[in-house]
Amino acid sequence: MEIKEFIEKFSEIFDDTDVATLTPETNFRELDEWSSLSALGVIALADEEFDVELSASEMRNANTIQELFDLLNK
Secondary structure, eight states: OOHHHHHHHHHTTOSSOOGGGOOTTOBGGGSTTOOHHHHHHHHHHIIIIIOOOOOHHHHHHOOBHHHHHHHHTO
């Protein structure tokens, strides 16, 4: 999966965030819609699309969409 496709899938977690505003450098924690439910959505995305189990500590250490993408591809 390429980063662009990941961003599109990542954006589906949010109702009011336009995918066009998201880049690999976006700090997802600063998004207005970011919440613990969003974090669970990212964990589910990792499991469903990448077959990767993201831990809570890995989530805490990632700040940008690129960092999440890199975690899922390691």
